Amino acid sequence: MPPVPESSARPADQDGANDYDSFAKAYTAEAEANLINGYYERPAILDLAGDVAGRRILDAGCGSGPLFAALRERGAIVTGIDSSTGMLELARQRLGASATLHLADLGSPLPFADGAFDDVIASLVLHYLEDWTAPLAELRRVLMAGGRLITSVEHPFASQMQAGPGADYFATRKWSFEWTFGGHSALMSFWHRPLHAMTDAFTAAGFRIAVISEPSPAPGARELFPAELEAKPRFLCFLFFVLEAV
DSSP: OOSSOSSOEEOOOOTTTTOGGGTHHHHHHHHSSSHHIIIIIHHHHHHHHOOOTTOEEEEETOTTSHHHHHHHHTTOEEEEEESOHHHHHHHHHHHOTTSEEEEOOTTSOOSSOTTOEEEEEEETOGGGOSOOHHHHHHHHHHEEEEEEEEEEEEOHHHHHHHHOTTOOTTSOEEEEEEEEETTEEEEEEEEEOOHHHHHHHHHHTTEEEEEEEOOOOOTTHHHHOHHHHHHOSSOOOEEEEEEEEO
């Protein structure tokens, strides 16, 4: 999920949405240390993960690798997958030749054995998918019993606000916006789903919900982004879950 968009939501029936290959470098530069990604979403994921030393972690949707790098620095044994070759090229540049990276899509079977990982982290990934059934089943399959799926998604309140008046909160529906960054514009499309649809999907896939979190920005964010946080010291942008494989 990119930072806060610069224009309003619009219909999602257009071609070329979410083509990360076409703007991988620009997206990475924008999201590296901004408020939404660098000082809100990524620190929240790391806080929820806690002590990861020695844990086998799948970074599902690793992008250009910032979360992979942070987990590895904390002693985790990390494997990354992404569906964008452009993002994986940037991840390789960041992480080095020894990093375990795979081109893979959550809509297809993953190239890992059952129970291969202690944790899976799916950071801002699931909200791109209309149907969570098969992806969650695969993530559960590659997790050991008692393992954790730590995930962040577009907050349903935020996507409801983006959709505008009259949108049905309880419907699972597609929405898009034009995101502008560094002189580049990209069409981004997501799937809004209500909270109960998320929790139902998690439990149906064999997960127990351990944590639902609506965190504050990381320490230091207020000093770096005073204008953005003066009016909104707390905001509902993403929703975070820790799910235990049962």
